[in-house]
Amino acid sequence: MSAVVVYAPVPAGTHPDNDSPDYGSTALRHPKQPKIQIPPSSTEALGPKIHAVRFDEEITDLTRNGGDHAIGERIVVHGRVFDTEGRPLVGAPIEIWQANAAGRYVHIGDDHQAPLDPAFRGVGRMRTDQAGRYRFLTVRPGAYPWRNHWNAWRPAHVHFSIFGDCSLSRLITQMYFPGDPLLELDPIFQSIPDPLARQRLISAFDLGATVPEWALAYRFDIVLRGARATPIEPGR
């Protein structure tokens, strides 16, 4: 006998359509056929947990890569991760990656004419604690051009990947910053139909989490599924 795991449905408009015409590359990488719904079963409930994944090392400070300090505005990015029922996800692997303060990634495909920063790590990873909390020290990423259309610039953002209790509960998304004028112009951010869902991708300035004389702070809470699910990227 197999148990059936019931997931809360994702409300319409919460996630982008697979094909978002204004976000040009989605046309090249989304399924052309409708999804086949396979009900989650005991495999997901009782099988090996993705939490068994091991990091070689946890990286919570992206601002140091050896002895030097990364250039840019130092910030704390932190928050909590919840499941459908509002319970904190304990020990969930969480990864972030981002451009440096000049808007350049440490990636062979990034040819943006902006300087690399050897002191900036670009990637962080850790597990959530007993309250579902995570915390990274990084620098505020710069905007960068991405050639989706003429004069296209991505708003400053941090990429996130989080695993829940099974592989069905992996979320890949992006965190933005409040007050960024590029948000209204960004086809990726705007591909999420529901304006309230879009707002859930914007972090909140968090005075209480700032480090005096050292770093400002932004809070970004994440919900993996359900009515308040954090929007997921197209085609994921």
Ligand SMILES: [Fe+2]
């Ligand atoms: Fe990016």
